[in-house]
Ligand code: ATP
């Protein structure tokens with residue numbers, strides 16, 4: 001796929017700016033705080049409807065404006081696509097594909113595919129489990145957009161179930177208070193059981209997909225990792241689901257959920273929150289039999305993240321049938337010459353690539369000659 005233009009209106013520090021991409025590689029150069037990452041973030045939003053930097057739309061809209069827009073023209077093997085995303089400080093969004101406003105965000109996902117690689121991605125290895133869950137979920141959303149729906153369903157069930165558990169705990173506390181007389185309602189218990197089933201169903205859809213995508217990604221990541229590390233290191237990727245199961249069968253997995261929920265019933269009621277389910281999953285990266293999180297050097301952790309990103313690119317290309325875009329935010333300067341070369345060789349002209357940098361001297365002359373260079377200053 002090829003991104004031809006992006007137009008930003010009241011997005012971050014851009015008032016009104018159109019950018020034409022006329023090369024497979026674009027280097028976006030500028031001083032700090034000029035809008036380089038903001039431009040990449042706009043493309044990321046079109047691909048995933050998420051920004052890895054913020055969660056509130058009001059931060060994405062130009063200060064002082066009520067709404068902002070990101071528009072793009074994309075060439076895909078099956079034809080042209082025009083994408084538009086309207087962001088409002090109220091949080092309400094509109095997604096438009098080929099001039100048609102869409103009712104479901106899901107139908108917007110999967111039109112533009114992109115893999116983002118920034119220094120924040122080291123959190124994948126070093127950070128808390130939510131960074132890894134969000135990484136695998138973002139990848140899944142691009143591979144099968146229906147996953148966005150599956151995931152949001154799960155979180156809705158979780159929210160409702162948590163509200164009920166919280167109410168139970170409150171009632172327990174009130175029960176201990178002789179001033180307040182509270183009746184125990186048997187209907188509450190049957191209501192909770194209904195939510196147990198919903199949680200098991202929605203949760204098993206999430207965990208099975210996460211397991212499947214990791215299974216496909218792992219050999220690709222291992223291959224890249226072995227290449228980059230000069231075949232000296234062995235990488236393993238281990239999915240650690242909160243609810244473990246062995247056979248990828250909807251009924252079996254659901255049963256595993258229900259059994260664990262039963263086991264943790266007391267704990268959940270005491271804590272007043274759901275402790276069983278994929279919102280507590282994790283992924284472990286193991287290099288030469290030791291967890292990379294605690295034992296990996298900075299360089300080993302970078303190599304790992306680079307291998308994961310290259311594997312993501314390859315997997316999206318395999319599944320979608322077209323190479324996704326690669327968004328490199330400030331990472332080239334952080335890689336040593338060997339890893340830089342590995343990355344540049346892997347990209348070649350295969351993936352349209354947008355690269356931000358504060359100076360051009362980290363690029364060799366071949367790259368500079370074959371790239372479009374855009375310079376950014378104060379949102380222009
Ligand atoms: P660096 O080299 O430091 O990474 P950058 O060029 O990537 O810099 P960006 O993150 O793209 O910088 O842009 C940051 C600039 O955008 C900052 O000056 C910030 O104040 C401004 N900015 C961010 N959000 C908004 C907003 N909603 N409205 C106006 N300006 C904003």
Ligand code: MG
Nearest residue numbers: 036037038330
């Ligand atoms: Mg930046």
